[in-house]
Each structure stands twice: as structure tokens, then as C-alpha cells.
Amino acid sequence: MSSVANSTNIFWHECPIGKVDREKLLNQQGCVVWITGLSGSGKSTLACSLDRQLHSRGKLSYVLDGDNLRHGLNKNLGFSPEHRVENIRRVGEVAKLFADAGLICIASLISPYRKDRDACRALLSEENFIEVFLNMPLELCEGRDPKGLYKLARAGKIKGFTGIDDPYEPPLSCEIELQQKDGICPTPTEMAGEVVTYLEDKGYLIAHHPVITNQLI
Ligand SMILES: Nc1ncnc2c1ncn2[C@@H]1O[C@H](COP(=O)(O)OS(=O)(=O)O)[C@@H](OP(=O)(O)O)[C@H]1O
Numbered sequence: 271m272s273s274v275a276n277s278t279n280i281f282w283h284e285c286p287i288g289k290v291d292r293e294k295l296l297n298q299q300g301c302v303v304w305i306t307g308l309s310g311s312g313k314s315t316l317a318c319s320l321d322r323q324l325h326s327r328g329k330l331s332y333v334l335d336g337d338n339l340r341h342g343l344n345k346n347l348g349f350s351p352e353h354r355v356e357n358i359r360r361v362g363e364v365a366k367l368f369a370d371a372g373l374i375c376i377a378s379l380i381s382p383y384r385k386d387r388d389a390c391r392a393l394l395s396e397e398n399f400i401e402v403f404l405n406m407p408l409e410l411c412e413g414r415d416p417k418g419l420y421k422l423a424r425a426g427k428i429k430g431f432t433g434i435d436d437p438y439e440p441p442l443s444c445e446i447e448l449q450q451k452d453g454i455c456p457t458p459t460e461m462a463g464e465v466v467t468y469l470e471d472k473g474y475l476i477a478h479h480p481v482i483t484n485q486l487i
């Protein structure tokens with residue numbers, strides 16, 4: 271997939287209503303919660319649980335799920351390294367738009383390459399990209415195998431399956447890491463609750479208030 275820019279003579283058009291105006295309307299701050307992990311680690315389940323918890327608090331969120339986007343926007347992409355890079359790039363750009371719209375955008379994709387996740391982070395200001403690593407062992411994911419894909423990959427019927435014969439590069443430093451405790455996986459509700467607490471503590475669930483300085487004239 272070529273990364274050479276094809277558009278020339280293009281200009282950015284600024285609109286008078288900006289992100290902060292939309293955030294005031296929604297009483298929240300637009301950001302991207304990027305959930306990464308192996309197939310079967312629970313990304314979609316966590317994304318939906320988080321979406322539901324935010325919704326019940328009156329917060330506007332939207333899930334961009336890798337599997338779902340491959341039915342439409344990314345239907346022309348497969349799982350070669352080049353196509354995965356393009357998949358993540360596109361979703362990163364869409365997520366950026368959703369965050370700019372003032373939404374809490376929840377992206378759940380394997381996103382196996384560190385460089386690509388970091389490139390998505392770089393699209394946003396640093397604090398608006400919250401990387402959530404669903405750090406579940408391969409054995410657990412493979413044991414779940416809800417779609418039977420690990421079985422097919424082990425049988426050699428799917429080539430280049432993440433974790434089997436394709437790499438997964440764990441984050442080196444992410445905002446939230448979720449893992450098993452004493453060999454037990456927390457429930458989706460518990461994990462989503464952890465993310466909501468993070469968002470709350472960091473102030474994403476209220477609008478930005480301008481800093482008022484008491485300047486003496
Ligand atoms: N070769 C291979 N490797 C990994 N996954 C595969 C593959 N082929 C199909 N699938 C199915 O595609 C889902 C992953 O799509 P993503 O867009 O999240 O993948 S990626 O981020 O571009 O790597 C993934 O969904 P999840 O299980 O929800 O992660 C699989 O169902």
C-alpha cells in the first residue's frame with residue numbers, strides 16, 4: 271500500500287465552531303480510548319461494556335471495532351503487514367475525527383504493531399490518547415477461541431494469525447494495563463469500571479473550564 275500523498279493544492283478550512291464548543295455542549299472532553307490486545311483477549315466485550323457505562327452516565331461515546339470496520343470502511347484490507355498498517359492508520363484518523371467532534375471514541379483493534387499505535391497517538395495531543403492494553407495470555411485467548419480462528423491457525427488453514435505466526439508487540443508504556451489477578455480474569459464490568467475511573471480522575475467526563483486568573487489591573 272503506497273503511503274505517498276496524492277493530493278496537492280489542498281488547503282485547510284477552519285470552521286468557527288471548534289472542539290471546545292462541542293465539548294461544552296456535551297460536558298465532556300473528546301478523546302480516544304485505544305484498546306489493544308490479542309484476538310479473544312476481550313477487546314470488543316470491554317469496548318461495549320465501557321460504552322454502556324459511559325452512556326448510563328450521560329456521556330457520548332462511540333465504538334470503532336476492528337472486526338466491524340472490516341465489513342465497510344476497511345473491507346478492501348486483509349491481514350498482511352502492509353494492510354494492517356493501513357487499517358490502523360485509517361482507524362486512527364477516524365478516531366481523531368470522533369475525538370474532535372467531542373466524543374469519547376473507543377477503538378478496539380488488535381493493532382499488533384507498536385509503531386502504528388504510536389503513530390495514532392501522535393495524531394492527537396498526548397493526553398487525548400489513552401492506550402489500554404488488554405494483557406491476556408495467549409493460552410487464555412486460544413482457550414476461548416469464540417470464532418474458532420485459533421484452531422484454524424494451528425491447523426495451518428489461516429496464515430499470519432496474530433500470536434501464532436504473526437507478531438504482537440505489547441505496549442512499552444501505556445496508560446492502562448488490564449490483566450488477570452491471581453489467575454482470574456476480571457469481569458468486563460470491572461475492567462470497564464477501571465477505565466471509567468481513569469477518565470473521571472483525569473477530568474474527561476466534564477467539559478474544560480477556562481482558567482480564570484485574578485489579574486489586578
Ligand atoms: N490473520 C489474522 N490475524 C488476526 N485476526 C484475524 C486474522 N484473520 C482474521 N482475523 C479476525 O480479524 C479481527 C482483527 O481485526 P483487526 O482489524 O483488529 O486487526 S489488526 O488490528 O489490523 O491486526 C480478529 O477479531 P478479534 O478476535 O475481535 O480481535 C479476528 O476475528
Ligand SMILES: Nc1ncnc2c1ncn2[C@@H]1O[C@H](COP(=O)(O)OP(=O)(O)O)[C@@H](O)[C@H]1O
Nearest residue numbers: 309310311312313314315414416455456457458
Ligand atoms: N472479562 C472477561 N471474562 C471472561 N470472558 C470474557 C471476558 N471478556 C471477554 N470474554 C469472552 O471472551 C471471548 C472473546 O471476547 P471478545 O470481546 O470477542 O475478544 P476480542 O474482541 O479481543 O477478540 C468472548 O467469548 C467473550 O464473551
